[in-house]
Amino acid sequence: MSAHAAAKVDDRAPLPSKRARRVAAFYRLFARNRSAVTGGVIVALVVLITVLAPMIAPYSYNQQDFTQYLTPPSRAHLLGTDEQGRDILSRVIYGGRLSLPIGIIAVAIATVFGFLFGALAGYFGSWVDAVVMRWMDVMLAFPTILLALAVITILGPGVINVMIAVGISSIPFYTRVVRSSVLTVKHMEYVTAARAVGCSEVRIVARHVLPNSFAPVMVLATTGTAAAIITSAALSFVGLGAQPPIPEWGSMLNTGRDYLRHAPWMTTFPGLAIVVTVVAINLLGDGLRDALDPRLS
Amino acid sequence: MASYIAQRLLGAILVLLGVSVFVFSILHLIPGDVASLLAARSFAGVSPEYTARIRHQLGLDNPLWVQYWDFLRKALLGDLGRSFYTNHPVAKSIFEQFPATLELTGAALAIGVGLGLFLGIFSAIHHNTLIDNLAMVFSLGGLSIPIFWSGLMLIYLFSVQLNWLPITAGHGWKTIILPATVLGYDAAAFVTRMVRTSVLEVLRQDFVRTARAKGLGQPLIVFRHVLKPAMIPTITLIGLLTGRLLGGAVVVETVFARQGVGRLALDAIQYKDYFLVQGIVLLAAVIYVLLNLVVDVSYTWLDPRIRFQ
Numbered sequence: 001m002s003a004h005a006a007a008k009v010d011d012r013a014p015l016p017s018k019r020a021r022r023v024a025a026f027y028r029l030f031a032r033n034r035s036a037v038t039g040g041v042i043v044a045l046v047v048l049i050t051v052l053a054p055m056i057a058p059y060s061y062n063q064q065d066f067t068q069y070l071t072p073p074s075r076a077h078l079l080g081t082d083e084q085g086r087d088i089l090s091r092v093i094y095g096g097r098l099s100l101p102i103g104i105i106a107v108a109i110a111t112v113f114g115f116l117f118g119a120l121a122g123y124f125g126s127w128v129d130a131v132v133m134r135w136m137d138v139m140l141a142f143p144t145i146l147l148a149l150a151v152i153t154i155l156g157p158g159v160i161n162v163m164i165a166v167g168i169s170s171i172p173f174y175t176r177v178v179r180s181s182v183l184t185v186k187h188m189e190y191v192t193a194a195r196a197v198g199c200s201e202v203r204i205v206a207r208h209v210l211p212n213s214f215a216p217v218m219v220l221a222t223t224g225t226a227a228a229i230i231t232s233a234a235l236s237f238v239g240l241g242a243q244p245p246i247p248e249w250g251s252m253l254n255t256g257r258d259y260l261r262h263a264p265w266m267t268t269f270p271g272l273a274i275v276v277t278v279v280a281i282n283l284l285g286d287g288l289r290d291a292l293d294p295r296l297s
Numbered sequence: 298m299a300s301y302i303a304q305r306l307l308g309a310i311l312v313l314l315g316v317s318v319f320v321f322s323i324l325h326l327i328p329g330d331v332a333s334l335l336a337a338r339s340f341a342g343v344s345p346e347y348t349a350r351i352r353h354q355l356g357l358d359n360p361l362w363v364q365y366w367d368f369l370r371k372a373l374l375g376d377l378g379r380s381f382y383t384n385h386p387v388a389k390s391i392f393e394q395f396p397a398t399l400e401l402t403g404a405a406l407a408i409g410v411g412l413g414l415f416l417g418i419f420s421a422i423h424h425n426t427l428i429d430n431l432a433m434v435f436s437l438g439g440l441s442i443p444i445f446w447s448g449l450m451l452i453y454l455f456s457v458q459l460n461w462l463p464i465t466a467g468h469g470w471k472t473i474i475l476p477a478t479v480l481g482y483d484a485a486a487f488v489t490r491m492v493r494t495s496v497l498e499v500l501r502q503d504f505v506r507t508a509r510a511k512g513l514g515q516p517l518i519v520f521r522h523v524l525k526p527a528m529i530p531t532i533t534l535i536g537l538l539t540g541r542l543l544g545g546a547v548v549v550e551t552v553f554a555r556q557g558v559g560r561l562a563l564d565a566i567q568y569k570d571y572f573l574v575q576g577i578v579l580l581a582a583v584i585y586v587l588l589n590l591v592v593d594v595s596y597t598w599l600d601p602r603i604r605f606q
Contacts, residue, residue: 134311134312134315135315137308137311137312137315138312138315138316138318138319139319141312141313141315141316141582141585141586142316142319142540142578142581142582142585143540143541143543143544143581143582143585144540144541144544145544145545145547145548146543146544146547146562146577146578146581146582147578149547149562149563149566149574149578150319150320150323150574150578152566153323153327153566153569153571153574154323154326154327157566226440226441230441230443233443233445234443234444234445234548237443237445237548237551238547238548238551238563239563239567240563240566250445253445253446253449256449257449257552260449260452260453260457261453261457264453264457267446267449267450267453268450271443271446271449271450274443274446275441275442275443275446278440278441278442278443279437279438279441282437282440282441283437
């Protein structure tokens with residue numbers, strides 16, 4: 001084939017699909033949003049630091065030095081030490097290994113059940129929709145943290161139960177978003193086409209409806225992770241989550257509260273870790289929302 | 298309008314019935330036998346006879362639907378049982394603590410709404426300017442700074458370092474400043490964002506352009522034409538915020554060692570005082586649902602489209 005003929009074939013190459021164009025537009029919009037990119041970079045750094053904690057942390061989170069208790073930030077202990085002479089920096093770094101997964105797993109629980117209930121309500125409608133959504137209204141009638149407290153009353157305190165409690169109390173928000181998204185998607189032509197070629201209802205929901213309802217849930221899950229980290233830390237702070245000596249940002253603040261007058265660094269730095277992480281996740285979430293639906297920005 | 302109110306009222310009653318089912322279920326979802334747990338706490342010990350007597354006293358030997366009906370009937374009459382721990386009536390214990398929580402959440406709501414309205418309107422008027430950006434940073438801070446940390450930091454600054462305000466709760470107006478500010482800032486972050494978005498949307502409407510064409514100044518346009526339509530979504534948010542504030546009170550009351558329903562709830566969970574937990578959760582949900590009902594009904598005043606439907 002001559003070079004001329006090859007060029008002719010290239011000219012006739014198919015245009016990128018609608019999906020590919022949408023993905024490209026999303027990346028372009030997201031990359032243009034400086035605060036969102038900054039948020040994403042910080043989140044990635046925080047995750048990296050917590051994953052590499054044993055290599056990065058200057059001390060073990062439980063290493064005690066009774067000659068160095070309640071010492072202010074110094075060269076040996078950059079963020080100071082606590083009441084048992086443990087290095088605050090190391091505990092903050094290790095603390096992320098619990099605080100981040102608690103938030104992420106809580107959101108994962110809420111997302112999975114939100115998808116399930118939202119898909120059922122939105123796709124099947126009728127009495128299924130009525131039952132699911134009225135039950136979600138009931139769950140929404142409880143302030144989030146009080147619903148979480150009610151769940152902890154049933155399950156008992158502890159890290160895993162805090163994840164479950166925060167996850168359960170967030171389910172209604174995800175269900176609502178998935179339902180409204182499914183309601184829009186289920187009337188699309190490709191869903192009608194899938195039904196026309198004989199796809200089962202389960203296949204239509206799993207293969208066509210849910211993947212196309214994913215974008216708003218992704219935005220909610222991102223900002224929801226920030227909220228879940230705060231709620232979980234709040235529950236640890238009031239003594240219902242992680243228990244000492246396990247380092248977790250909320251429980252570290254709870255311990256530091258008793259030493260606020262003489263060792264404010266015990267509360268300052270775990271709190272700052274929460275703030276930096278949550279601000280970064282919120283910036284990332286805002287950026288995702290703006291890129292996925294520019295009308296909302 | 299009457300059918301709109303009736304519809305909302307019916308919806309609220311259904312939700313409250315669902316709430317009562319959930320709260321009733323708490324006692325039955327707890328692993329183990331509540332009667333045995335109570336018997337174990339008493340001096341009489343866990344004899345089968347004594348456990349059976351407690352089970353009978355609490356009505357736990359009745360069919361589930363009878364227990365639920367009994368729970369609902371008593372709750373409607375204000376009888377939420379007796380505290381496992383203190384043996385005081387649950388309703389009495391809650392209402393002793395309720396004024397302190399109401400004072401805190403009321404003050405926080407006033408700060409949150411006042412500050413949020415001011416900043417939201419101001420940033421919308423100065424859209425895409427430094428003022429707008431600063432207001433958004435303020436709002437992002439409120440969404441991202443945990444109230445238990447900002448509370449501790451304010452205590453350190455204003456009570457420990459500057460010695461301007463008391464460290465923990467006591468009597469007098471000074472004791473409410475820090476807790477209400479912490480909780481109010483959290484609320485203000487949401488109100489600022491919502492008011493800004495609503496005002497920006499209304500400012501783009503045709504009637505605002507007409508008002509501007511007639512020569513009205515910006516303050517007059519905002520206060521006479523923009524504020525009322527912009528308040529509709531904001532009022533919804535205020536209804537929803539009460540729930541957040543009630544939840545936040547649990548944490549703020551702990552940080553500032555204040556009396557209140559939130560701290561009572563934590564003590565109840567710690568001592569496995571299940572009736573007290575049930576009572577507090579039920580009360581919070583009822584307040585939340587009723588306030589949102591009031592908000593829904595207030596639309597009839599704010600939004601003429603509903604009034605004339």
